[in-house]
Amino acid sequence: MGKTSGKIIDLRRFPGFLPLTLLCLVMLYAPLLVVMVYSFNDNSSITLWSGFSLRWYDDVFFGLEAPKFKQAALNSLTIAFAAATCATAIAVSAAVAMLRARNLRGRTASFALINLPLMVPEIVTAVASLIFFSAIGFTAGYLTILVAHIVFCIPFAYLPIAARMQSIEDTCEQAAMDLYATPAEAFRLILLPLMLPGIFSGYLLAFIISLDDFLITNFVKGAGIETLPTAIFGSVKQGIKPNIMAISTLLLLVSVGFVTLSYLASRMGQNPKTQINNDKKL
Amino acid sequence: MKTPLTSTALKAAVAAIALTGFSGLAQAEGKLSIYHWFEYIPQELLDSFSREYDVEVTMDTFDSNEALLASLKAGKLGSYDVAVPGDYMVEIMAGEGMLDSFKSSELSNFSNIQPQWLEVSFDPGRKSSIPYQWGSTSFAVNRDKYQGDINTTDILFNPPAELSGRINVLDTPGELLTLASIHLGIPQCSSDREQLKALNNLVQGAKKHWASFGSDTAKDVLVSGDVDVGMIWSGFSAKARAEGANVEYAYPKQGYIVWMDNVVLLKDAPNRANALKFMNFLLEPENAAAVTNYAAYTAGVSGTEPFLTDEVRNSPESNPPAKPVGVFVQACPQEVQELYDAIWTNLKK
């Protein structure tokens, strides 16, 4: 809290930022509201409401295409988790090298390389990867998808982590070194905790990027393997089919579930005393 | 910061990687790998084939003939047993060496193929393909918005004032430029300069009347009322009407396009025997009718009439008049194709 001429001003607040944030959220959720509401529609139209019904959810879980969608959803989620984890790990290691090591040679080249997956247009990555994988005999299947995903997730994980690290001075680590900490300890106990918001941001970005990818996955996947985007792609391009709306709503519920879980986890992990101190530290 | 979440995520990732080892374990007696258009075969039919022949069926989809060719060229040949290309694409694929051939004796239902679809220019005698469905490409007009004569290609290329800006055209150069050629009365795959310049000028001039280019959205924009005229495939038009749009399908006097989709046997098919069983299966009148009822096009197999639903049997899209006559899209040779590609790029730049 700051004081100026006796008045207490909250230095964190900026007028207009809250409405903008709310506008942001509204814009993000509005199209989804439509999808959610019409997933309960009794007929398949997206413009006429004819009554509440759970038939599309029934179709998703027990209909003809249920096994396909279930497997696709499982594939998508597992690939996203695995790819985001690997990509984040690689990104952290790269960020430490780029931003903390003095005499890293070829720093510019490394920067270009790390961001390469971001810069190459998706269709080019897709076709080139397919041709390349076929040429080296990497049989298309689950693994090809995973590898391709890890590659393009790296820059998305790297950039937030690097941005975060740039605001952390290395004085703490130097102090640790002066106290005879090994580099590994300095990293683990000092740098890593400070970097966590960046790592978290990077992980989240990588996760949603992987979950969403269609073009690259479509080209490098093995025959018969589907991820959620490839399984539903046709259904959506021609106008969203109601069972897809049901799947989307379910996905939303799952992710909201994650949000709730993490909120509860954070509350449980906090000692009431440290919680008050943390709140004060703003 | 949020250490519990991070460690949970890490544990989940490890579990996920472990799971991947198990995901591919389910084996089946026999397999079949199909490369198909989206939403062009009912799932029940695939399941019934699967049960009858004890074969595990997987199906990947593509969204255009050219995408099919591109992915097979880039490395997917050898992963699939059968694919479903359009007429001109069969010829192209044969030229690229992507097709395997079969003898008519290998298919017990070979005689079910309707005679007019036996000696087709893209696969004479049917050595690598069987008919799947055929239909036409023209356009549909929302009768609530326009009551005049719609049986002329002027609606697309020289529309009346009230329809300008309310037209959607298909985003496929093959069909759009062919329809434009039909409108002008010039032959397809022409390399005559004057004709090509006229074609170029025609589409450039007509573009300002068009609201959008869209193939997958062709039905949706008519149903939602975004446009009043939509260049569209016949079955799609029937589906649009079924969804509530008051559209009438046009048979322009200048001519229109017909096409036929075919099931082809791919080279290096991993399950050739099952592929042939599947093709044979599709030549059963009952099964061909199931596809027809689903997609609202017409089968190239005889004996399907008793199995069709009334809606499909009687729809105007499935019953073209004797005149005017529809034409197939032709695959042009390289030098000519480049000219048409230039016109298309010109159009979209």
Add this chain to the structure above:
Amino acid sequence: MAGGIADAGAGTGAGIYRGRAGWLILPSWLVIGFFLLLPVIMMLVYSFLTKEFRGGVIWEFSLAAYDRFFFDRGLFGDEAPVIEWTYITIFWRSLWQAGLATLLCLVIGFPTAWFIATRVPRHRTVWLLLITVPYWVNLLIRTVSMKFLIRDSGPLNEFLLWLGVIAEPVHLINTNLAVQLGLFYSYLPFMVLPVYASAERYNFALSEAAADLYAGRWTTLRLIILPVVRPGIIAGSILVFVPSLGAFLAPDLLGGAKTFMIGSLIEEQFKGNAGNWPFGAAVSMILLTIVMMLLLLYARTQTRREAR
């Protein structure tokens, strides 16, 4: 490693990781180098080959692809070459689109990220996750839903009409504005998350100091906060700008696909009728070069700053 003395001079590196840097950067080189760099080099080679009819390449050297990009030889290829403006215009148009989308994301994303960063610590994750929850739903679905929302007969227009703000439906669909909205919508968290990562680090003692010096809120924002959050803003801008350049979903679905953007132009070469792989590769290489130059410019300014 015994070295604990801070090295004077360039870089934030403290020498702690001296000797390890090579190992740390190795995984990136291995993974990206093998699985992407090699394919991209292959594409580079392709751009100098002859196109095979209907896709593929013939292993014969040819500059036809680049020639096609820069020179216009008339519809029949036999007129005297003049500068081909078509593709340059497409690039320019895409650059504008991407730039505007980035600006939009910044204007809305920065306040959002700041807001989240100033929440109570245990709430921040929740807010961040709330921002990303919509992105669990596939982009195509969200774009199609957005299309449904903004069409002439859609809920947005109905709402505005009901409010009395407008007299006739606003024609949003198939316009540039719709494409902007689509791009903004696709890439918003790519701006919010990095900015948040930077902003969360901000030390409010600086604001207090500024206040003690009688600086107003907005001055503080401009002169103190923004420079500190700069790395996040730049990271976010890169993450929005570059993908927007190659995007084709929003331009196609929301803009009516009437004009080529870079993304749709390249896609047409590989997936479409044109089947001109060398040309597609050439356009991609040109795009890559432009983007790489921008990025390296940024990287240089970074190293120069740190060399202070």
